[in-house]
Amino acid sequence: xxxxxGTPRREGxxxxxxxxxxxxxxxxxxxxxxxxxxxxxILLVAIGTVYAAIQALxxxxxxxxFLFLRLFxxxxxxxxxxxFVSFLxxxxxxxxxxxxxxAINGEHNRRTLSRVLxxxxxxxxxLLGKFLGGLFTIAIMLLALWLLVTGLGIFRxxxxxxxxxxxxxxxxxxxxxxxxxxxxxxxxxxSVIFRQPSTSALAAIAVWLFFAVFWGIVADILVQIVRPAExxxxxxxxxxxxxxLSRLSPNTLYAEMLAAFLNPNxxxxxxxxxxxxxxxxxxPLPLSQSLMLVWPQLAGLISAVLLLFAVTYMYFQRxxxxx
Amino acid sequence: MSAVxxxxxxxxxxxxVVAVDDxxxxxxAGEVFGMLGPNGSGKTTTILMLxxxxxxxxxxxxxxxxxxxxxxxxxxxxxxxxxxSVGFYDELTARENLGYTASLNGMSxxxxxxxxxxxxxxxxxxxxxxxxxxxxSRGMRQRxxxxxxxxxxxxxxxxxxxTIGLDPEAAHEFxxxxxxxxADGLTVLLSSHLxxxxxxxxxxxGLFSKGKMVLEGTVEGLSQQVLGGAYRxxxxxxxxxxxxxxxxxxGALRVTRQRPxxxxxxxxxxxxxxxxxxVAATRANLIGIALERTSLGDVYxxxxxxxxxx
Numbered sequence: 001x002x003x004x005x006g007t008p009r010r011e012g013x014x015x016x017x018x019x020x021x022x023x024x025x026x027x028x029x030x031x032x033x034x035x036x037x038x039x040x041x042i043l044l045v046a047i048g049t050v051y052a053a054i055q056a057l058x059x060x061x062x063x064x065x066f067l068f069l070r071l072f073x074x075x076x077x078x079x080x081x082x083x084f085v086s087f088l089x090x091x092x093x094x095x096x097x098x099x100x101x102x103a104i105n106g107e108h109n110r111r112t113l114s115r116v117l118x119x120x121x122x123x124x125x126x127l128l129g130k131f132l133g134g135l136f137t138i139a140i141m142l143l144a145l146w147l148l149v150t151g152l153g154i155f156r157x158x159x160x161x162x163x164x165x166x167x168x169x170x171x172x173x174x175x176x177x178x179x180x181x182x183x184x185x186x187x188x189x190x191s192v193i194f195r196q197p198s199t200s201a202l203a204a205i206a207v208w209l210f211f212a213v214f215w216g217i218v219a220d221i222l223v224q225i226v227r228p229a230e231x232x233x234x235x236x237x238x239x240x241x242x243x244x245l246s247r248l249s250p251n252t253l254y255a256e257m258l259a260a261f262l263n264p265n266x267x268x269x270x271x272x273x274x275x276x277x278x279x280x281x282x283x284p285l286p287l288s289q290s291l292m293l294v295w296p297q298l299a300g301l302i303s304a305v306l307l308l309f310a311v312t313y314m315y316f317q318r319x320x321x322x323x
Numbered sequence: 324m325s326a327v328x329x330x331x332x333x334x335x336x337x338x339x340v341v342a343v344d345d346x347x348x349x350x351x352a353g354e355v356f357g358m359l360g361p362n363g364s365g366k367t368t369t370i371l372m373l374x375x376x377x378x379x380x381x382x383x384x385x386x387x388x389x390x391x392x393x394x395x396x397x398x399x400x401x402x403x404x405x406x407x408s409v410g411f412y413d414e415l416t417a418r419e420n421l422g423y424t425a426s427l428n429g430m431s432x433x434x435x436x437x438x439x440x441x442x443x444x445x446x447x448x449x450x451x452x453x454x455x456x457x458x459x460s461r462g463m464r465q466r467x468x469x470x471x472x473x474x475x476x477x478x479x480x481x482x483x484x485x486t487i488g489l490d491p492e493a494a495h496e497f498x499x500x501x502x503x504x505x506a507d508g509l510t511v512l513l514s515s516h517l518x519x520x521x522x523x524x525x526x527x528x529g530l531f532s533k534g535k536m537v538l539e540g541t542v543e544g545l546s547q548q549v550l551g552g553a554y555r556x557x558x559x560x561x562x563x564x565x566x567x568x569x570x571x572x573x574g575a576l577r578v579t580r581q582r583p584x585x586x587x588x589x590x591x592x593x594x595x596x597x598x599x600x601x602v603a604a605t606r607a608n609l610i611g612i613a614l615e616r617t618s619l620g621d622v623y624x625x626x627x628x629x630x631x632x633x
Contacts, residue, residue: 012396020426111410115471118374118404119427120396321376322367
C-alpha cells in the first residue's frame with residue numbers, strides 16, 4: 001500500500017451510530033430529574049401567565065384578529081412584562097444550559113467516554129448525537145407546551161386559532177428551538193473545554209448573564225465612545241450602531257423574532273425615518289412578510305449555533321480520550 | 324500464522340514527551356499477549372493508537388489488516404476494548420448499559436436482547452442484570468465490562484489493567500474468564516503491572532519502559548534473557564569454601580551468597596545433583612537444596628531495579 005503523507009483520510013460514515021446516541025440522550029433527558037424540574041417550572045409559568053393573559057383578553061371588547069398570539073404576549077400588570085414569552089426568554093437558556101453543561105465532561109468523569117468511543121462510531125456521532133438529543137428534547141417540550149397553551153386558549157376563549165395563527169405559533173416555536181440551540185451548544189462547548197461540570201455550568205451561566213444583563217450597558221458605553229453625539233444628525237447613526245451592537249446578543253435576535261412572529265403589526269425592527277413610512281398602509285403584515293423581516297435574525301442565530309458547534313467539534317477532536 | 328496486530332515504528336509524542344517510542348509489536352491469532360510495565364510506560368497510549376482513538380505521530384499499525392488511523396470503524400467493529408477502571412451509566416441497569424453498546428454496534432433489538440442475555444449469563448451476572456450499574460461492586464463492574472467487550476463478538480479483546488482494584492479472589496476469577504477467551508479463539512492483548520497474574524495467562528509478554536518495549540518473549544525466554552537463567556537453586560549448607568565450589572558448575576550463571584550459609588544459583592537447567600555432589604565433596608554439611616522457577620516478577624524487579632543487562 002502506498003504510504004500517505006500527513007493525516008490519513010478516514011473511512012466510514014461519521015454518522016454511524018448517530019441515532020443510537022440521539023435516542024439514548026433523549027431517553028436520558030426525558031427521564032432525568034433535572035428535566036422534570038425544568039418541565040414543572042415551565043409548565044407552572046405557562047399556566048400562570050397564559051391564564052392571566054386569558055383573563056385580560058376576556059375583558060377587552062375590541063376585535064382582535066390575532067387573539068391566540070396575544071396569549072403569549074399579553075401581560076396583565078402594567079409596567080412590568082410578565083407575559084409568557086418574557087418568562088420563556090428566561091427559562092429557555094436555563095434549559096439549554098441544563099441539558100448541555102455536562103455532555104462531554106460528564107462522560108469523562110463517569111469514565112464511559114473511552115468505552116463508548118471504542119464502539120464503531122466516530123466522535124462526530126457522539127457530539128452531534130448529544131446536541132440533537134438535547135435539541136429534540138427541547139423541541140418536544142416546546143411543542144407540548146404550545147399545544148397545551150393553544151388548547152387552554154380554545155377552551156377558555158371559545159375561539160379556534162386561524163391558519164395564520166398556527167403558522168406564526170409554529171415559527172415562534174422554531175425560533176425558540178434555535179434560541180435554545182445556541183445555549184445548548186454553548187454549554188456543550190464548555191463541557192468539552194472544562195473538565196468539571198460545575199465549571200462549565202457556571203461559565204455558560206456567566207455568558208448568559210453577560211448577554212442578558214450587561215451587554216446592553218456595555219453596548220451603550222461603546223456607542224458613546226465610538227460615536228459620540230456631537231451634532232443633531234448623529235442620533236440616527238448612534239441608534240443604528242447601538243442596535244447593531246445589541247444584535248450580537250442572541251437575546252436581542254430572539255426578542256426581535258418573537259416581536260415579528262407574534263405581532264403582525266410590527267413592520268420594522270430598525271430605526272426608520274417618518275418619511276420612509278409615507279404612503280405605507282397601516283395593516284398587519286402577512287406571515288411571509290413577517291418571516292422576511294426577521295430572516296436575517298433567524299439565519300444569524302442558526303449560523304451562530306453552527307459556528308459554536310464547529311468550535312466545539314474542533315476542541316473535541318483534539319482532546320485526548322483517556323481520563 | 325497471520326498477524327492480528329502488527330505495528331511498525333509506532334511512535335506517539337506529546338510535545339517533548341515521547342509516550343510510545345518506535346514500537347514494533349506483532350500478535351498472532353489466538354495469542355494472549357501481556358504488556359507489562361509501570362504506570363506511564365506507554366501501554367494505554369499504545370492501546371488507544373491500536374483502536375484509532377489517538378493518532379500516531381509516526382509509524383503504522385495494522386489491526387486485523389486495517390489501519391486504525393484510517394479506518395477505525397472497521398477496527399472497532401471487530402475489536403473489543405475494556406478500558407482501565409471501566410465506567411458505566413450508574414442510573415441505568417446493567418442490561419440497559421449493554422443495550423446502548425448493542426445499539427451503537429448497530430444490532431437489532433431482537434438480536435441485542437439475545438446477545439445481552441448470553442454474555443450476562445456467561446459472566447455470571449444474569450441474576451443481577453436488572454440492577455442499576457451504580458449498585459455494582461468493583462468485581463461485578465469489571466465482569467460487566469468484559470460482557471460489554473464480548474457483546475459484539477470481537478476477534479480481538481484489548482484489556483487495559485483488567486485486574487486492577489480487584490481482590491485476589493475476584494482477580495483470580497477474572498483471569499479464568501480471560502483464559503476462557505483464549506479457549507474461544509480470541510486474540511487477547513492485555514496490559515498490566517501485576518506480573519504474577521500476567522505470567523499465568525500470557526503466552527508472550529512485552530516489557531515496557533519509558534515508551535519502549537525493552538524485552539519481549541515468552542516468560543521462560545525472558546528469564547533467560549534478563550536473569551540469564553530460568554531456574555534458581557537455593558543451597559543451605561554449613562562449611563568452608565562453598566562459594567568457590569559452586570562457581571564452576573556447568574549451566575550455573577551466577578552464584579550469590581544471600582546470607583551466611585545460604586547460596587543462590589541462577590541456572591539454565593536443573594543442576595541440583597551436581598550441586599549436591601560438589602557440596603558433598605567439600606565435606607560440608609548439606610542442609611537443604613531447593614529449586615524454583617524464576618517468575619516474571621524476578622525478571623521485572625531485576626530489570627527495572629538493577630538496570631538492563633549489557
